[in-house]
């Protein structure tokens with residue numbers, strides 16, 4: 001695995017070596033963002049298709065609630081599990097969206113889903129535990145596990161399994177000692193989803209093998225064919241991770257949540273108290289109000305839908321023909337093996353030539369990522385149209 005931390009030997013002035021766990025790879029997309037920002041600062045016109053974040057701000061209702069709270073509330077620490085009103089509202093969300101009952105006591109508010117991963121991995125797994133991660137997948141799962149001394153157990157997926165793990169893979173991983181599985185549906189980078197039957201099959205395989213099922217549901221709400229099922233509907237013992245970053249358009253507010261089995265609440269509370277004290281107070285106020293912004297959020301989603309339609313139509317005309325069929329999120333994962341054997345170099349060249357920032361598949365799949373890239377379409381439709389135009393011109397130029 002490529003480590004990009006400098007060797008501590010080359011860092012004069014440090015008293016000792018750095019920890020091995022600090023050697024986790026970079027989240028490459030953040031590096032692409034930096035390069036894009038550098039080009040923008042130099043006056044280039046950059047279209048951001050690298051990063052998975054809505055182009056829209058937090059919903060108006062959230063901003064208004066915060067404006068009021070700034071002058072009327074102290075906004076100090078909250079309890080480690082989060083504001084009771086927000087925990088109750090999140091529990092109600094499960095009734096409204098999925099017809100599922102969730103006890104507010106099982107809700108843990110976190111500093112984004114990212115903190116949710118740290119809390120749940122620490123609560124569930126000891127150092128050395130193997131955790132199954134479908135590949136391609138969100139890179140930080142791998143890197144967080146690694147930083148915690150746990151072991152990512154990669155389950156290679158492909159078009160045949162609709163880019164999701166199979167029960168047979170889980171049985172084999174369990175026989176090899178795996179203790180947990182992390183799935184995301186819709187997934188990043190592919191946007192593919194598990195239907196109810198596959199989700200139930202996976203839940204059953206986890207139960208049969210006594211593996212924890214962790215379900216990252218951060219892209220729920222952003223589905224274009226059928227709504228997503230929560231893992232709780234088939235596995236009440238699952239750990240569900242979610243966030244206000246994507247559907248709720250609140251990336252920078254760093255706020256998310258977990259739904260955990262009752263027995264896990266206290267261990268997670270103890271970890272949360274010690275690691276974070278509490279989730280950000282001001283963001284909890286915003287999150288509570290964001291639930292009342294349904295119309296605005298649905299309008300945002302309509303923009304993603306239009307962007308998706310536009311790109312599915314236009315990208316093939318610019319040579320990007322092998323697009324993984326996606327049902328949700330705001331990504332298109334493209335097999336570019338007919339265009340390059342080095343998607344990272346290809347993305348760098350594309351940014352330099354066209355001003356379009358996109359991410360190499362290497363972030364998501366260490367083995368096959370060099371022949372894939374990911375476009376995020378969470379920007380405006382005008383930006384997507386401009387991107388399509390530039391990409392067509394670029395492909396014509398290259399012949």
Ligand SMILES: Cc1ncc(COP(=O)(O)O)c(C=O)c1O
Pocket residue numbers: 052111112113114115138184187188216218242243244245251254255256
């Ligand atoms: C699948 C997935 N999970 C989690 C995250 C992290 O989100 P948050 O902002 O809630 O920490 C992302 C961010 O892109 C993601 O794609």
